Amino acid sequence: MPNMELQLGLALPTPNMIKGFDLNNHRLDHLKQRGCFSNKSKRSFEQAFGNFKQDGKTKTLLLWSGQPNEEEDHKDQKKTTFSTIDDNDDEEVEQVVGWPPIKTWRKKIFNQPNGVGGIENNRVADKENGRSIYVKVKMEGVAITRKVDIRLYLSYQTLSNSLITMFSKDKKCGDDDSTRYILTYQDKEGDWLIAGDIPWQSFMRCVQRLKIIRNRD
Amino acid sequence: MRKKIMYSFPDEVLEHVFSFIQSDKDRNAVSVVCKSWCEIERWCRRKVFIGNCYAVSPRMVIKRFPEVRSIELKGKPHFADFNLVPDGWGGYVLPWIVEMAGAYPWLEEIRLKRMVVTDESLELIAKSFKNFKVLVLFSCEGFSTDGLAAIAAGCKNLRELDLRESEVDDLSGHWLRHFPETCTSLLSLNISCLGSDEVSVSALERLVGRCPNLKSLRLNRGVTVDKIANILHRAPQLVDFGTGSYSAELRPDVLLNLAGAFSCCKELKSLSGFWDVVPAYLPALYSVCSRLTSLNLSYATIQNPEIIKLVSNCPNLQRLLVLDYIEDSGLEALASSCKDLQELRVFPSDPFGAEPHVSLTEQGLVAVSLGCPKLQSVLYFCRRMTNAALVTIAQNSPNFTRFRLCIIEPKTADYLTLEPLDVGFGAIVEHCKDLRRLSLSGLLTDRVFEYIGTYAKKLEMLSVAFAGDSDLGLHHVLSGCESLRKLEIRDCPFGDKALLANAAKLETMRSLWMSSCTVSFGACKLIGLKMPRLNVEVIDETEPPDSRPESCPVEKLYIYRSVSGPRFDMPPFVWTMDEERKVMH
Numbered sequence: 151m152p153n154m155e156l157q158l159g160l161a162l163p164t165p166n167m168i169k170g171f172d173l174n175n176h177r178l179d180h181l182k183q184r185g186c187f188s189n190k191s192k193r194s195f196e197q198a199f200g201n202f203k204q205d206g207k208t209k210t211l212l213l214w215s216g217q218p219n220e221e222e223d224h225k226d227q228k229k230t231t232f233s234t235i236d237d238n239d240d241e242e243v244e245q246v247v248g249w250p251p252i253k254t255w256r257k258k259i260f261n262q263p264n265g266v267g268g269i270e271n272n273r274v275a276d277k278e279n280g281r282s283i284y285v286k287v288k289m290e291g292v293a294i295t296r297k298v299d300i301r302l303y304l305s306y307q308t309l310s311n312s313l314i315t316m317f318s319k320d321k322k323c324g325d326d327d328s329t330r331y332i333l334t335y336q337d338k339e340g341d342w343l344i345a346g347d348i349p350w351q352s353f354m355r356c357v358q359r360l361k362i363i364r365n366r367d
Numbered sequence: 368m369r370k371k372i373m374y375s376f377p378d379e380v381l382e383h384v385f386s387f388i389q390s391d392k393d394r395n396a397v398s399v400v401c402k403s404w405c406e407i408e409r410w411c412r413r414k415v416f417i418g419n420c421y422a423v424s425p426r427m428v429i430k431r432f433p434e435v436r437s438i439e440l441k442g443k444p445h446f447a448d449f450n451l452v453p454d455g456w457g458g459y460v461l462p463w464i465v466e467m468a469g470a471y472p473w474l475e476e477i478r479l480k481r482m483v484v485t486d487e488s489l490e491l492i493a494k495s496f497k498n499f500k501v502l503v504l505f506s507c508e509g510f511s512t513d514g515l516a517a518i519a520a521g522c523k524n525l526r527e528l529d530l531r532e533s534e535v536d537d538l539s540g541h542w543l544r545h546f547p548e549t550c551t552s553l554l555s556l557n558i559s560c561l562g563s564d565e566v567s568v569s570a571l572e573r574l575v576g577r578c579p580n581l582k583s584l585r586l587n588r589g590v591t592v593d594k595i596a597n598i599l600h601r602a603p604q605l606v607d608f609g610t611g612s613y614s615a616e617l618r619p620d621v622l623l624n625l626a627g628a629f630s631c632c633k634e635l636k637s638l639s640g641f642w643d644v645v646p647a648y649l650p651a652l653y654s655v656c657s658r659l660t661s662l663n664l665s666y667a668t669i670q671n672p673e674i675i676k677l678v679s680n681c682p683n684l685q686r687l688l689v690l691d692y693i694e695d696s697g698l699e700a701l702a703s704s705c706k707d708l709q710e711l712r713v714f715p716s717d718p719f720g721a722e723p724h725v726s727l728t729e730q731g732l733v734a735v736s737l738g739c740p741k742l743q744s745v746l747y748f749c750r751r752m753t754n755a756a757l758v759t760i761a762q763n764s765p766n767f768t769r770f771r772l773c774i775i776e777p778k779t780a781d782y783l784t785l786e787p788l789d790v791g792f793g794a795i796v797e798h799c800k801d802l803r804r805l806s807l808s809g810l811l812t813d814r815v816f817e818y819i820g821t822y823a824k825k826l827e828m829l830s831v832a833f834a835g836d837s838d839l840g841l842h843h844v845l846s847g848c849e850s851l852r853k854l855e856i857r858d859c860p861f862g863d864k865a866l867l868a869n870a871a872k873l874e875t876m877r878s879l880w881m882s883s884c885t886v887s888f889g890a891c892k893l894i895g896l897k898m899p900r901l902n903v904e905v906i907d908e909t910e911p912p913d914s915r916p917e918s919c920p921v922e923k924l925y926i927y928r929s930v931s932g933p934r935f936d937m938p939p940f941v942w943t944m945d946e947e948r949k950v951m952h
Binding site: 246247248249250251252253254255256257259304348349350351352 | 446448449450451506532534560614642643644645665666668714715716717718724748773775777806830832857858
């Protein structure tokens with residue numbers, strides 16, 4: 151399925167968009183014309199986007215093709231182990247106790263502020279060291295539900311890329327090349343929202359489940 | 368004829384003169400002039416600083432200084448910040464509180480760093496000191512919001528409650544309600560370390576509203592940006608403010624209120640907090656930017672251009688803490704906008720990632736050193752460095768007093784020449800004659816220590832990791848650095864020879880920490896034997912050190928001078944090399 155374009159739409163803004171993961175300009179221009187969302191969001195389209203024109207540019211949807219951005223590797227994904235000594239380390243970064251010398255609470259900025267306790271229905275956390283938080287991901291039209299460790303990702307972009315890779319194997323031939331998908335999530339209150347509205351850290355804290363749905367615009 | 372000794376002044380006059388002498392160093396100098404001066408001075412010393420709580424016992428302090436009003440104590444070694452000191456190591460404050468409760472009923476101030484504080488200690492403080500005013504718990508642990516409730520309720524004249532970076536068992540946000548309605552004396556409240564659970568915002572608002580002298584307020588992550596305006600309106604006199612989570616659903620009215628509230632704070636000079644920043648709320652700050660001297664964005668995952676926009680609007684900035692999202696381009700902007708900058712700290716946003724995802728290199732630091740002539744204090748995490756850059760930085764900034772560079776990957780060489788970074792750090796110590804604190808990183812041989820021993824005459828604290836080739840390196844430092852007080856070393860090939868040859872030096876220092884080095888158990892015992900005024904402690908979590916041959920290296924060792932002998936509160940994994948007590952704990 152070489153020509154299939156799997157595109158995941160996110161709501162904006164994405165304050166944690168990291169430069170290194172930026173799409174190339176060609177795609178960004180294409181993005182600017184986009185603006186479609188499902189009606190499942192908690193706020194209206196105007197509310198979601200009316201206020202984000204400070205700089206004169208409207209920041210819109212992120213779309214990307216089925217291949218994750220060429221510049222990124224999966225190597226870039228954040229390692230979340232902190233205090234293990236690896237003797238035979240075949241990972242990219244050697245994890246050494248207390249190195250780099252960053253205070254423990256600083257590391258928590260990028261993680262949950264409080265350890266997530268217990269095992270919840272859709273969200274499994276390792277309570278002892280608060281390391282992994284697995285969230286179920288369902289894609290519309292795909293039978294298999296997968297799981298991702300939210301903690302491995304730094305931003306919506308990295309999460310989306312990973313999901314694209316994960317699900318591009320599952321894509322049915324029936325869908326046409328330009329099918330667009332939207333990444334949605336279920337928050338703590340049980341509501342389904344479009345991913346991308348809130349800062350990444352807040353998202354990590356409240357996401358219970360993920361669902362990739364077809365954009366029926 | 369009896370010889371009459373004439374004093375130039377009666378005791379009361381001397382005491383009055385001494386009351387103008389505040390610094391510890393000066394007070395110590397005064398007290399060795401003669402016996403009578405020592406006697407007078409000790410009765411009027413009001414403030415005591417104890418850099419290592421195990422260097423002296425509470426009773427000894429009380430005996431010498433009976434009228435103390437303010438005490439500062441430090442507990443665990445610095446490397447405890449990075450999980451190198453196992454839990455339960457020590458640093459308990461309770462024995463001190465117990466002794467002081469009896470001896471210092473008029474104690475007003477307690478400042479603690481890296482100590483274990485229990486609710487029991489806090490309750491005892493609240494009960495024992497009628498005029499208690501200041502409690503600062505810096506990087507402490509072991510207590511809960513129940514203990515804080517006791518302080519709030521019991522200390523009628525509390526001025527300062529500062530919990531910076533402490534680990535608090537956050538049982539309930541209601542502890543704030545324990546501040547009585549009559550409490551109007553607060554000057555400073557820092558609860559930024561508390562968990563994300565809601566602290567009682569209404570109680571907070573009321574407390575803030577009735578303390579007209581409140582100058583410093585730092586909120587915790589549980590307070591969202593929409594709550595800030597109400598708080599600020601009640602405290603427009605604030606000089607230092609820490610936001611909570613700078614995040615909320617974006618609403619124009621909230622933004623407007625926030626901007627309005629900030630613009631009312633005409634004295635505001637320092638900002639921090641900014642967890643979970645929603646960039647759309649940043650413009651609310653613009654009215655205060657021109658007055659800001661201190662800005663801590665190190666929890667804020669904002670990126671350029673937002674960061675550049677902020678710092679470019681702060682021409683009076685003296686202190687900036689930020690994540691490496693600022694990148695070289697942001698540091699260049701900083702260098703051209705903030706000519707008064709004295710302190711810069713750049714933290715890594717992705718410390719464990721293999722590849723850099725931000726463009727922050729040695730160039731950024733070079734730019735700041737060039738553009739900011741007053742730069743004195745640097746903490747910089749990056750992924751690459753060159754000797755040339757370090758030499759340039761050293762030449763641009765001869766005024767450095769603190770220089771801490773952390774190249775994230777251990778033993779990273781100069782990326783252009785592939786040489787060690789000895790010459791670069793050598794330039795730093797050579798040019799920065801007032802350097803008091805230095806942290807090394809990157810690929811380093813014994814040569815860098817030769818430079819340090821030769822030039823770093825004012826150096827008081829040195830941190831070393833993954834560096835050096837042999838004992839010669841350690842020897843250079845111990846024999847050359849005249850002002851050295853604290854030395855902490857990890858993962859270096861330093862062993863017995865340098866330590867034994869310079870054992871006497873250790874008595875002139877506060878402490879030495881060495882972990883994952885090659886110091887043998889036998890050498891530790893020898894030092895413990897020969898140097899009774901040193902406490903030599905070996906930390907071994909796997910098995911008793913004497914269950915192995917004496918030549919085996921110890922896991923961790925901590926040596927510090929003490930006038931009160933070995934401590935009695937050691938956990939099972941800490942062994943003292945005390946001569947009398949043999950190897951025991």
